[in-house]
Amino acid sequence: MKSLIRGALLIIIAAAVLMIVNAQLAKSGAQAGGNTLTVYNWGEYIDPDLIKQFEKETGINVIYETFDSNEGMMGKIEQGGTSYDITVPSEYMVEMMRKKDLLIPLDYSKIPNMKNIDPYFEDLPFDPKNKYSIPYFWGTLGIAYNPSLLEGQTFESWDDVWDPSLKQEVVLVDSAREVIGMGLNSLGYSLNSTDPRELREATDKLKTLSPNIKAVIGDEVTQMMMNNEAAVSLIWSGQAADMMSENEDITYVVPEEGSNLWFDNIVIPRTVKNIDGAYKFIDFMLRPEVAAQNADYVGYSTPNLKALDFMDPEVTSDERYYPDEEARGHLEVYKDLGLEMLGFYNELFLEFKMDMK
Structure with a gap:
């Protein structure tokens, strides 16, 4: 009798353990896929209300993580420690990631709202026929400035930033391609230059800008400009819009020599676990009213x-943020220059920053 009782107890215990294991596996599966979607995006790059709306409509729980550089994002995707279902690289990074086989080709039968994308932004060189990516946001790089803090200076040309009257009035974004690119553009060279002579000339010219530079920083650029702590900044168009919404004295311009035309794009990385959820999320974000709210x-x-x-037509007709095709002809999209050349850009940028000290 005791052996029967002991056997029954063992069966009950084994069943309980099996139930616990199954529950843990189910929980793990939900976290990695199923009713969970893991989105990896830039900070403050989506309206949180839209995430809530998507969750309510689909029953899918969104885990939202952020990154602050394309390179940092790609590093985590390569490591594969987290099952990201969606991420948002810039154009040159899409090119790098597809070359490294880190992205899956898109099934457009599951993305009917792709029809809403402006054809101008499709089939670009970094991703022919949009095999791996869908445009998310786009913009320019230019100069934000506050005329009320200046003595009549304007910024039709990049060279205007070198005006001696701007001593300690200029802040730059802490980004190698943008700052080195400003030097290249000011000399009439391509933003994608790989010519060591051109890059050296651009760096040497940037060093002569040092007296005018107040700081080389990250997102703090926006706050400094809004608080009138700096008069001029090298900045992306969207951050300029944030500045202008809080400080009506600030304006934004893209210099006549040209600048960067950039694209951030939605992709599905190889780490995806919830591919059905990823397609639902992409198609949701491409709805016209959703895309408008997000913008x-x-x-x-x-x-x-x-x-x-x-x-608002006042926004969409503002050529500082929606330049026409003729104006876009003066702009250049970043290309993947390869890790070796990107490292060279970073070395020159560090050299420039060290020279300021």
Whole structure:
């Protein structure tokens, strides 16, 4: 009798352990896929209300993580420690990631709202036929400045930033391609130059800008400009829009020599676990009214042509943020220059920053 009781107890215990294991596996599966979607995006790059709306509509729980550089993002995707279902690289990084086989080809039968994207932003060199990526936001790099803090200076040319009257008035974003690119553009060279002579000339010219530079910083650029702590900044168009919404004295311009035309893009990385959820999320974000709300919140330009009908015409007709095709002809998209050349850019940028000290 005791052996029967002991056997029954063992069966009950084994069943309980099996139930616990199954529950843990189910929980793990939900975290890695199923009713969970893990999105890896830039900070403050989506309206949180839209995430809540998506969750309510689909029953999918969104885990939202952020990164502050393309390179940092790609590093985590390569490591594969987290099952990211969606991420948002810039154009040159899409090119790098597809070369490294870190992205899956898109099934457009599951993305009917792709029809809302402006054809101008499709089939670009970094991703022919949009095999791996969908445009999310786009914009320019230029100069934000506050005329009320200046003595009549304007910024039709990059060379205007070198004006001696701007001593300790200029802040730059802490980014190698943008700052070295400013030097290249000011000399009439390509933003994608790989010519060591041109890059050396651009760096040497940037060093002569040192007396005018107040700081080389990250997101703090926006706050400094809004608080009138600096008069001029090298900045992206969306951050300039944030500045202008808080400080009506600030304006924004893209210099006549040209500048960077950039694109951030939605992709599905190889780490995906919830691929059905990823497609639902992409198609949701491409709805015109959703894309319009997101653009209003983020402040950058949307490539969603149908979304423009839901937005303030004063915004969409402002050529500082929605330049026409002729104006875009003076702009240049970053290319993947390869790790070795990117390292060279970073070395020159560090040299420039060290020279300021």
